[in-house]
Amino acid sequence: SQQGEEDPQALSIQEGENATMNCSYKTSINNLQWYRQNSGRGLVHLILIRSNEREKHSGRLRVTLDTSKKSSSLLITASRAADTASYFCAPPASGGYNKLIFGAGTRLAVHP
Amino acid sequence: DAGVIQSPRHEVTEMGQEVTLRCKPISGHNSLFWYRQTMMRGLELLIYFNNNVPIDDSGMPEDRFSAKMPNASFSTLKIQPSEPRDSAVYFCASSPGGGGSNQPQHFGDGTRLSIL
Numbered sequence: 008s009q010q011g012e013e014d015p016q017a018l019s020i021q022e023g024e025n026a027t028m029n030c031s032y033k034t035s036i037n038n039l040q041w042y043r044q045n046s047g048r049g050l051v052h053l054i055l056i057r058s059n060e061r062e063k064h065s066g067r068l069r070v071t072l073d074t075s076k077k078s079s080s081l082l083i084t085a086s087r088a089a090d091t092a093s094y095f096c097a098p099p100a101s102g103g104y105n106k107l108i109f110g111a112g113t114r115l116a117v118h119p
Numbered sequence: 120d121a122g123v124i125q126s127p128r129h130e131v132t133e134m135g136q137e138v139t140l141r142c143k144p145i146s147g148h149n150s151l152f153w154y155r156q157t158m159m160r161g162l163e164l165l166i167y168f169n170n171n172v173p174i175d176d177s178g179m180p181e182d183r184f185s186a187k188m189p190n191a192s193f194s195t196l197k198i199q200p201s202e203p204r205d206s207a208v209y210f211c212a213s214s215p216g217g218g219g220s221n222q223p224q225h226f227g228d229g230t231r232l233s234i235l
Contacts (some may be wrong), residue, residue, distance in 0.1 A: 037221070038221050040223060047228075048228050048229075049123070049210055049212075049226030049227050049228045049229055050162075050210070050212075050224075050226045051226070052223035052224065052225070055221065055223060057221070095162070105150055105167075105214055105216065105221075105222050105224070106164060106167060106175065107164075107224065108164075109161060109162040110161065111161050112161070
């Protein structure tokens with residue numbers, strides 16, 4: 008399946024440190040999305056990167072995409088306790104519509 | 120801007136009962152998705168509607184599950200009869216556009232369902 012697989016499964020860091028999460032997928036894609044989920048809440052879209060983009064920034068977030076390696080990474084710089092959440096990459100499934108396949112996510116804990 | 124609204128937020132019921140989950144998508148969005156999230160299976164897509172028409176229901180686990188979208192502003196997911204293994208958090212999401220995978224999905228805060 009096209010499910011994104013995040014790595015690591017869990018990450019624990021101190022405030023101010025950077026957090027890097029990785030995602031691998033299996034088939035060719037034309038874009039990839041990243042989402043965040045706070046405890047007890049729905050997923051929130053963070054960023055979409057297209058296949059012709061190698062890097063994209065949004066505030067403290069930096070996403071990279073390497074289509075040759077079928078991998079993506081999400082970097083959160085200068086992390087804050089409020090960044091504590093689960094992070095999911097979502098490559099699209101084949102089928103021609105907006106069907107996203109979510110992996111198990113990376114659980115990030117940022118300690119004050 | 121109102122986001123995706125789901126109700127109820129929590130539901131506890133006994134097995135065998137009918138459960139109805141409700142979703143109001145963001146106005147103007149014409150794609151709607153129902154997901155189920157559990158610790159064991161993660162986030163699973165159950166069904167996808169486009170312009171109120173079910174397009175892909177391959178994720179619906181069995182005939183006990185049904186979903187409808189009578190108009191652009193309302194959808195329901197029904198489980199009848201419910202079983203303990205249906206306990207999960209059910210999310211509704213909507214997105215603009217009718218096709219292509221380049222649209223962000225906007226999620227509601229989910230319904231936490233417990234079947235005793």
